[in-house]
Amino acid sequence: MGPSAPAPSHGRSAGVVTMAASGLSNQVGAAIGSLAFPVLGPAGVVAVRQYVAAVVLFAVGRPRVRDFTWAQWWPVLGLAVVFGTMNLSLYSAIDRIGLGLAVTLEFLGPLAIALTAARRRIDACCALIAAAGVVTLMRPQPSTDYPGMALGLLAACCWASYILLNRSVGRRVPGAQGSATAAALSALMFLPVGVVVVLRQPPTAGAVGCAIAAGVLSSAVPYLADLFTLRRVPAQAFGLFMSVNPLLAALVGRIGLGQHLGWAQWASIGAIVGANTLSIAVRRR
Template sequence: MTTDSETRPGLTGGVAAAALMAVGSMTLVQLGAALAKPTLESFGPLGTTWLRLAWAAVLLVLITRPRILSYSWSQWRGAILLGAAMAGMTLCYFQAVNRIPLGLATAIEFLGPLGVAALGMRRAWHALWPVLALAGVVLLVHDGSAWTVDPVGAGFALAAGLGWAIYILLMKRVGQAFDGLQGLTMSIAVAAVVATPWGLAESGGHIPPAVLGITIGLAILVPLLPYALEMMALRRMPTRAFGILMSAEPALGTLIGFAVLGQALSPAQLAGIALVVVASLGAVAGE
């Protein structure tokens, strides 16, 4: 991740390219989640996520050919921590997507990045943004008398948000510590190892050949391409600008969930997503 001053010399071309990378990453994450829905339901979210991470790790190792023996302990520590965060975030996110609509899962998960932004707030009135986001989440999951979504699914989305927050904090360190995409390669390899016990427990070790083929394509959609695009984008644009762009992801998830899966939301839930997006924009813009 670069600082504003490091990004400024290549502002015109570099930031424009980075913005396209960020938008591309968001789109691929949401599209990949929507297209994975049938596999999540038939093979299970833990087994599907494990195979996606494993295939992504294999493909990245073949592409980047990491110099494993040359890495320092500091580099390994960053990759291990980031990989563990990636595994937790991804496993929990797809558990949530398997239980609640895509747009809702993404909006609740977005509380993680919003929390990171809130930690750096210096003015008292900035506390408005977390409160606004919390009000949005209440509209998403409760109508005043009963839960409108599976509370377990909402809990998984919150856990994914915690993983996303840790991922954001660690991505800068790992991106700076390694050349090219080698840090991403090692982190996803660690994530695949962490996810293996969960995937094997759910699948019982039985993996239909068709699922193997499907998960290769799903691995390219998520996590391989989005994580690579995010790492490259963060090297080319200010963190604040990246955060503002990513604030649109809950709305994008809602649109793709409706277009691909036919997941229509109530007016109150749409209002809740709007509040989360506004809160995220306000928090990042106020940094």
Template sequence: MTSRPSRALLGPVGLVLVGILSVQVGAAIAKGLFGEISPTAMVWLRLVTSAVVLAAIARPRLGGRSRHDWFVVLGFGASLATMNWAIYQSFSRIPLGLAVAIEFVGPLTLAVLGSHRARDLVWVLLAGSGVALLGLQRTDLDLLGVAYALLAGAAWAAYILLSASTGRRWAGFDGLAVASVLAALGMTLPALLTAGTSLWDGRVLLIGALVGLLSSVIPYSCELVALRSLRPAVFGILMSVEPAAAALAAIVVLDEHLSAVQWLAIACVVAASIGATRSAPAPVERSAAPGTLAT
């Protein structure tokens, strides 16, 4: 009798963890290809893959939409494209785990501001302290990479806000599918300008599609099923381990190791994210991805 609830819990928790690992392994594989193709072109391949799959599944209804409907979904697509482009630019310059940790400052700040409780600012301060620790090794860390990670975090916060507005106006996955198509279209010209002929190499196209599946399609599916039976607060806490998962994926796939100070910085961000999630008066939601879409 006691084993049935534990199995029921293990299912959704396991799905979320599989989604997290899938996202970060996909990001690590993408980074391993940066010597052959630009980060911008790799983002485009990922967005195209997810856009095609989502559009095929959702088959969004486009007729009868108001101008405001399109304005909202266009902003949603722009935040999606910016978030993915910026984080890929970031971890092309700094370790993957650090890029994801710094990116978390964006949604973490948004969650704390939404709590309206001054005491919850301690979580932003803890995360900021973790990022500040990286300054101890500033000579080893590309500041432009840090700036791109912060930009990705800001775009992620905008993505969360716009996803709520999009969800109110577009049913089901329609808004996300349309936004993904718009994001892919918006990244097409920059991708073509930076990729060169390597973009059309069969191996590069295959790996790009694989990254799209690992970083978008598989996590979407896992999270969609998991959230049917998993409390949003538990989901938020599980997602908080993503920076550590990114660092571990980078070790396994890229042999990219971090210093003790850098691991401490990641630990600060993870602890701050867990603390903000546990103390939030309303569930902290990661719309359709978050890290899913961010890395």
């Protein structure tokens, strides 16, 4: 079978199942990690998550850092900073506004990248739909947590930067060496955070276990699942399924953490998810 031949149907079915499991694993991991916030705080949970991600990615990528040139190093360093900032801002947002809303705001990052790269009227309509969802989500209310919303938007900016830097790293560094090196550097940046957390309040075994579970379920499993999926499912279908993550996050937050959302918040999530789904579906045709 040539390289351009479509994947067998059973391979695509396995890819779809893997995508579903990856998305669910990501959100469940974040939910479990939030259980450790009272002991470790968002920064402590993110530190442990970065350590787990570094171990997994370094084992998979096996980077030869001594061979890197400066042209390869600078995007890797940028990726390391963005990677850590993205997770820290997301988990801090989860702590303040809940899993569903935090992941929805973070999802605006890749949506913005996709829409700004397009030049069609339908993409302008999708941008307006997504903007309407954001306005509804952030409308002034006595209970509105604006710092939490700002942290979610910071996570969105970081995710957009993460995508652009990953493209640059992918062009300059072979295989997964760039991502593995960035994960390791990000983990090193969070070593002082881990030390401060331990000295301030000795963590319980349960809290550490929750943080490790977050690292495995939200970093290791999705990364390895994506490697498997992208070999069996078209990239557009992969992007289409990724748009369901805010909805999965809202459902996991409601079922697992008891975080209930109002009709306006559900409508905002639906608008943002629908905008991305419509944009990808039309592009596919």
